[in-house]
Amino acid sequence: MFTQMMLTALLAVTAENLLFAGGAGLSGALRAARNPGSVGWTSCFVAFFSLCAALAGIRMEPYLAPRPDAWLVRPAALLAAAAAAYLLLAVPLRLFAPRFFRRHAREIGPAAANTAVLAVPCAQRLFGFGAAQAAGYAAGTGAAFWFASAVLARALRACRNPDAPAPFAGLPAALIYIGILSMAFAGFTGAKVF
Numbered sequence: 001m002f003t004q005m006m007l008t009a010l011l012a013v014t015a016e017n018l019l020f021a022g023g024a025g026l027s028g029a030l031r032a033a034r035n036p037g038s039v040g041w042t043s044c045f046v047a048f049f050s051l052c053a054a055l056a057g058i059r060m061e062p063y064l065a066p067r068p069d070a071w072l073v074r075p076a077a078l079l080a081a082a083a084a085a086y087l088l089l090a091v092p093l094r095l096f097a098p099r100f101f102r103r104h105a106r107e108i109g110p111a112a113a114n115t116a117v118l119a120v121p122c123a124q125r126l127f128g129f130g131a132a133q134a135a136g137y138a139a140g141t142g143a144a145f146w147f148a149s150a151v152l153a154r155a156l157r158a159c160r161n162p163d164a165p166a167p168f169a170g171l172p173a174a175l176i177y178i179g180i181l182s183m184a185f186a187g188f189t190g191a192k193v194f
Contacts, residue, residue, distance in 0.1 A: 038107050039149045045104075045111035047142025049085055054134035056081030086112040111145075 060077050064070045090108055093101040129137060152174065159173035168176075 036149075036153055038104075039146055039153075041104050042107040042111055042149070043142040043146040045089075045108050046145040047138045048089065049082055049112045050141040051135060051138030052085035052088075053078050053082045054129060054137060055131065056085075058129065058131060058134060082112050 057074070057078050060074075060081070064074050064077060067073055086108065090101070090105075093104075093108075155174035155177040156170070159177060160170055161173075162169075164173060
């Protein structure tokens with residue numbers, strides 16, 4: 001079971017970084033990269049929402065599988081699960097830890113939207129995870145978010161060269177840098193980019 005969880009975490013790191021490279025989660029990773037102090041908590045929130053949505057997907061699958069429109073209902077059900085997980089986290093934090101909530105409220109919403117809504121439905125459909133694999137995938141998505149944010153933070157620092165032409169300085173250069181790394185990830189995994 002532990003081996004399955006770790007292999008799935010490794011799968012998540014790769015799959016999630018390909019999703020970030022495709023733009024699905026790039027905005028959240030870019031926001032975290034510009035504020036390095038938020039990366040750790042945002043990664044934890046990403047892992048939490050991934051776990052909640054994946055476990056909800058496992059619980060709902062017996063009810064969704066026999067439906068002829070399961071391919072339509074499954075993403076909506078996981079979206080509802082992500083929204084419920086957001087409320088289950090945000091409401092108690094707001095009531096019982098208002099300082100923490102005020103400090104991290106801007107990270108909680110995008111973490112729920114970027115990861116649980118975009119990555120988990122795809123993973124549920126393609127891989128048919130069990131509970132241990134869902135836990136591994138959640139840990140991997142958190143690690144992938146941290147990794148993507150760390151790479152983006154490094155890229156943003158490295159691409160602030162005063163000798164670079166204005167159109168390529170800063171963020172455009174960082175995005176080119178990330179694009180090259182994304183192609184490397186895709187090449188190592190054998191995934192098709194185009």
